[in-house]
Amino acid sequence: MFDQWQVIRFTLLVCLGSSLVILPFGMALAWWLAKTTVRWKSIVETIVTLPLVLPPVATGLILLNLFGRRGPLGAAFRAVFGADVVFTWRAVLLATAVMSFPLLVRTARLGFEAVNPRLEQIAETLGASFWRVMFTVTIPLAARGILAGFLLSFARAIGEFGATILVAGNIPGKTTTLSLAIYSLVQLGKDQDAYMLVLIAALLAFGAIFLSEALVQKKAP
Secondary structure, eight states: OOOHHHHHHHHHHHHHHHHHHHHHHHHHHHHHHHHOOOTTHHHHHHHHHHHHHSOHHHHHHHHHHHHSTTSHHHHHHHHHHSOOOTTSHHHHHHHHHHHHHHHHHHHHHHHHHTSOHHHHHHHHHTTOOHHHHIIIIIHHHHHHHHHHHHHHHHHHHHHOOHHHHHHTOOOTTTTOOHHHHHHHHHHTTOHHHHHHHHHHHHHHHHHHHHHHHHHHHOOOO
């Protein structure tokens, strides 16, 4: 039906790609949530967290309507790049990015909140610009939280199923990820092959979560 090693390679690449794509946006939003005191911050936090609590198929349906060929964003993407989003590898990347974004933001935010603002203020009094303070003080001190969030988002992307199958389908050799392959194998009664992929997915997720927890719990020297 499909090459299992190709599925594993595709899953790793698309999950790594989605985590890298959302990293700068997640860092920026996490920093803003950690620093801002605006009254409507809780509304932004709620919107960011929604993909964690909504049924994944509901998120997938929203993405399908937005990025479908007749959807506003899908039509715009096709007009600019001459390609579709849904039922392609781009849809897989989109679905995994959206579903894992909240974990990146929430964990990276903890990293930014742990940064002592006095150190940033000292750098500013010495004449450092905002961006120099950001890249030489804030981000390095928050690096553990940021990396932990990146690893968690990667682990979440590996396990994504509901939104992906709706917006990308399950096309062998094109959009099939580990989760979708496991589902297909079970449907075909190939439980032994399915368990093998379950083991691989579990090992990948375990490694990412273990490293993330180690980074979060490690005390600064």
